[in-house]
Amino acid sequence: MTGTGALAGRTALVTGAASGIGAAIAEAFAAAGARLCLADRAAGEGLEAVRDRCAAYGQHVVDIHADVAVEADVRRLFAEAAERLGTIDVLVNNAGILTERHVADLPVALFDDMIAVNLRSVFLCSQAVLPGMLELGFGRIINIASQVGQKGGAGLAHYAAAKAGVIGFTKSLAREVGGRGITANCIAPGPIITPLGGGLSEEWTGPLLAGLPLGRFGHPEEVAPTAVLLASDPGGNLYTGQTLGPNSGDVMF
Numbered sequence: 334m335t336g337t338g339a340l341a342g343r344t345a346l347v348t349g350a351a352s353g354i355g356a357a358i359a360e361a362f363a364a365a366g367a368r369l370c371l372a373d374r375a376a377g378e379g380l381e382a383v384r385d386r387c388a389a390y391g392q393h394v395v396d397i398h399a400d401v402a403v404e405a406d407v408r409r410l411f412a413e414a415a416e417r418l419g420t421i422d423v424l425v426n427n428a429g430i431l432t433e434r435h436v437a438d439l440p441v442a443l444f445d446d447m448i449a450v451n452l453r454s455v456f457l458c459s460q461a462v463l464p465g466m467l468e469l470g471f472g473r474i475i476n477i478a479s480q481v482g483q484k485g486g487a488g489l490a491h492y493a494a495a496k497a498g499v500i501g502f503t504k505s506l507a508r509e510v511g512g513r514g515i516t517a518n519c520i521a522p523g524p525i526i527t528p529l530g531g532g533l534s535e536e537w538t539g540p541l542l543a544g545l546p547l548g549r550f551g552h553p554e555e556v557a558p559t560a561v562l563l564a565s566d567p568g569g570n571l572y573t574g575q576t577l578g579p580n581s582g583d584v585m586f
């Protein structure tokens with residue numbers, strides 16, 4: 334291992350790293366000493382700007398454009414990441430979309446797209462990263478779910494279904510690979526101020542804000558340290574199959 338940060342010597346791949354929570358996790362990982370592969374489907378400056386911010390911490394950072402809902406893209410992403418960085422030992426499945434529609438008016442295509450981007454991608458990326466982790470005998474898989482997957486939300490049934498699916502998938506994976514040195518956990522943030530949440534209607538955000546014990550929405554930088562904890566040794570060692578909730582108190586277990 335080189336360096337002194339909590340993630341020194343680790344090599345992490347973060348999906349959806351061009352914006353919001355993924356960008357904040359990437360930067361926190363870089364600050365903690367990890368080498369990084371940043372993936373996003375978005376064209377434009379977002380991914381390159383995040384790459385440059387992370388590289389400023391002195392880490393080796395590569396960025397790869399890929400759509401995690403497309404199986405061939407995921408295969409290309411992980412092959413290229415392995416070629417350029419070696420074994421990925423931390424995976425953050427963060428890429429996600431959010432649309433709002435009541436079930437009675439929800440087009441099948443919108444439901445299918447939600448499942449493909451927010452749930453199927455978690456399976457595809459986890460399956461792609463596992464061979465290297467199994468060979469290494471170490472791995473940390475961190476899936477970004479949502480508090481909506483725990484409590485549901487009017488107009489968000491398709492999003493809630495995908496995120497609840499992520500939580501169930503993660504618990505099952507944790508049981509499969511725990512004996513091989515690999516952990517799998519979820520982070521289920523509450524409302525966080527990012528471009529994703531900006532499109533939500535007042536029907537959803539008004540009552541939500543009023544009911545939050547902390548009385549405010551969060552910022553991506555307040556979610557990222559939970560990902561650093563789960564990826565770190567010894568801090569993350571005993572978490573597996575868990576769902577951690579940086580959520581302003583929206584959901585309590």
Ligand SMILES: NC(=O)c1ccc[n+]([C@@H]2O[C@H](COP(=O)([O-])OP(=O)(O)OC[C@H]3O[C@@H](n4cnc5c(N)ncnc54)[C@H](O)[C@@H]3O)[C@@H](O)[C@H]2O)c1
Pocket residue numbers: 348349350351352353354355372373374375399400401402427428429430431450477478479480521522523524525526527528529530
């Ligand atoms: N913002 C919130 O309030 C909130 C709350 C709970 C959970 N989340 C979850 O956090 C994650 C990040 O959301 P955010 O708020 O930072 O959103 P964001 O829109 O700021 O960032 C999401 C990123 O994912 C990328 N992306 C989307 N689909 C992709 C695909 N198919 N392939 C590759 N990249 C793709 C986008 O280009 C974007 O850069 C999502 O999974 C979201 O569901 C967000």
